[in-house]
Amino acid sequence: MALRITISKLCDRLSMSKNAVHKSKRFFSTQALTNSDVRRKRVELFEQEQQRQTALVTRIEKIEVKYTGLPEECTLIMNKHLSTPYNCAMHMQELFMDRSALALVNGEPWDMHRPLEDDCELQFVHFEEEDPRTVNNAFWRSCSFVLGHVLETAFQDQYYVELCSFPPPNVSSGSFVYDADLKLGNWKPTEVELNCLSRIGLRLNFLDLKFQRLEIPLSVATQMFSDNRFKLAQLPHIASKSKSGTSVVVYRAGDHIDITSGPLIASTAQIGRYSVTAIHEIESQSFGKLSRVQGLALPTQIMLHSWTYDTILRSRSKKLNPAQLPDLKQAENQKSQIPAQ
Numbered sequence: 001m002a003l004r005i006t007i008s009k010l011c012d013r014l015s016m017s018k019n020a021v022h023k024s025k026r027f028f029s030t031q032a033l034t035n036s037d038v039r040r041k042r043v044e045l046f047e048q049e050q051q052r053q054t055a056l057v058t059r060i061e062k063i064e065v066k067y068t069g070l071p072e073e074c075t076l077i078m079n080k081h082l083s084t085p086y087n088c089a090m091h092m093q094e095l096f097m098d099r100s101a102l103a104l105v106n107g108e109p110w111d112m113h114r115p116l117e118d119d120c121e122l123q124f125v126h127f128e129e130e131d132p133r134t135v136n137n138a139f140w141r142s143c144s145f146v147l148g149h150v151l152e153t154a155f156q157d158q159y160y161v162e163l164c165s166f167p168p169p170n171v172s173s174g175s176f177v178y179d180a181d182l183k184l185g186n187w188k189p190t191e192v193e194l195n196c197l198s199r200i201g202l203r204l205n206f207l208d209l210k211f212q213r214l215e216i217p218l219s220v221a222t223q224m225f226s227d228n229r230f231k232l233a234q235l236p237h238i239a240s241k242s243k244s245g246t247s248v249v250v251y252r253a254g255d256h257i258d259i260t261s262g263p264l265i266a267s268t269a270q271i272g273r274y275s276v277t278a279i280h281e282i283e284s285q286s287f288g289k290l291s292r293v294q295g296l297a298l299p300t301q302i303m304l305h306s307w308t309y310d311t312i313l314r315s316r317s318k319k320l321n322p323a324q325l326p327d328l329k330q331a332e333n334q335k336s337q338i339p340a341q
Contacts, residue, residue: 034157038227042257045224046250049216057081064119067092078116086112086210086266088122099301100124101135101265109134112266114213127270127299135265140169140176142211142264143201143271143297147178149256150200150276151293159183163258164230164290167323175277175294175317179284179326181230182291189279197276198295205300208269209253213262221248224257230287231259233328272300273309278318286328294321 061080065088067073076088085103089096089112103110104123116122125135144166151161162181169176189197216224218239225231238259239248249261253268265271274297282292296317298304304313 033160033227035152035155035161036157039152039255039257041227042224043252043255045220046214046216046252046257049220050212050214053214063116065116066121067123068121069123081115081117084113084115085110085122085124089124096124099126101126101270101299102138102263109138109263111211111213111263113210114263127301136171137169138263138265139270139297139299140171141166141260141262143176143274143295144169144178145211145251145253145256145258145260145264146201146204146268146271146274147176147276147293147295148180148258149204149253150197151178151180151182152256154197154200155182155184162228162230164284164287165234165326166260167321167326170323173321173323174313174319175296175321177295177321177323178293179282179290180293181287181289182279194276194278198274201271201274201276201295201297204253204268205271205274206269207254208267210267211264212252213249213264214252215242215247215249218246218248221250221259224250225259230326233286234259237328270300271297272302273298273304275314275317277314278320280320282325284325284327287326290326292321294318 060082062077063080063083065076065078065083067076067088071093074092076091078088085100085105086097089100100112102125103112104125105116105120107121109125127135127139129135147166148163151163155161160183162183164179164181166176166178218235221235221239222232225235235248239246242248248259250257250259251262251264274295276293276295278294280292280294281289283289294317296309296313298309
């Protein structure tokens with residue numbers, strides 16, 4: 001709470017220009033929305049749908065999970081649609097529970113807390129693999145997800161932040177991204193304010209929040225994101241790309257819920273250093289003027305000298321990330337998922 005008060009005061013001091021005040025009044029004259037209320041509503045809907053889906057499993061069926069890897073192969077008997085790779089790790093070694101960021105189920109990336117659906121082969125993936133591309137992408141995607149949490153919780157309730165989308169992870173770009181409408185006028189954050197935002201993301205490490213995946217009907221997703229004009233516009237297209245053509249994948253970490261196809265890493269405890277490094281103004285043909293918020297992070301397992309992180313990587317991450325702008329029409333024309341997940 002103290003961090004939220006700190007960043008709120010700083011933003012109050014810098015952003016309440018006449019233009020910002022006018023814009024805020026114009027928006028809230030028709031909608032008295034707050035991020036706190038909207039986030040609570042999403043959590044309630046998530047829990048209701050999660051309970052509904054769990055209730056559909058009326059008979060517990062057993063499945064064989066064949067683990068391949070070190071220290072030795074083994075076969076576990078687990079519960080279909082209930083047991084997760086993390087549950088498998090609990091039966092094996094504490095090391096797998098702590099360091100595994102992802103699982104491979106029949107060779108495909110799989111969330112550690114996503115229930116298994118049938119007999120399968122299982123492997124665990126960590127951040128020090130010889131080929132870390134898959135887990136790096138999941139980590140980068142998870143950091144963008146966390147950045148959405150930071151933006152929705154950092155400011156006082158009179159500033160209703162609308163998250164738009166984040167582009168697919170691209171580690172070589174030097175930064176992860178979230179594009180959003182901050183409704184803060186011409187606010188130019190100082191280094192102190194960026195550090196305040198960073199600390200909100202950093203403290204999630206200590207909360208050890210697991211990333212929970214849930215595939216929900218489009219109707220529930222529409223209710224869940226009815227207060228966000230950007231997400232609402234994207235939902236039909238995202239649902240059309242699902243296997244059923246009518247579902248949307250969302251994730252939850254604590255009280256933050258967002259749309260992403262995943263996979264994400266196992267827990268916020270696996271995010272070590274976390275920095276919000278820059279905010280750039282961008283403009284989308286579909287969604288108008290937005291703020292491109294950029295960040296930099298390291299997994300807990302990866303050790304890096306602070307000079308390298310602060311002097312080289314942080315400086316690089318401040319440059320405008322050239323990732324594709326959020327554009328609904330272009331995504332539809334290309335028949336590819338909108339750059340939000």
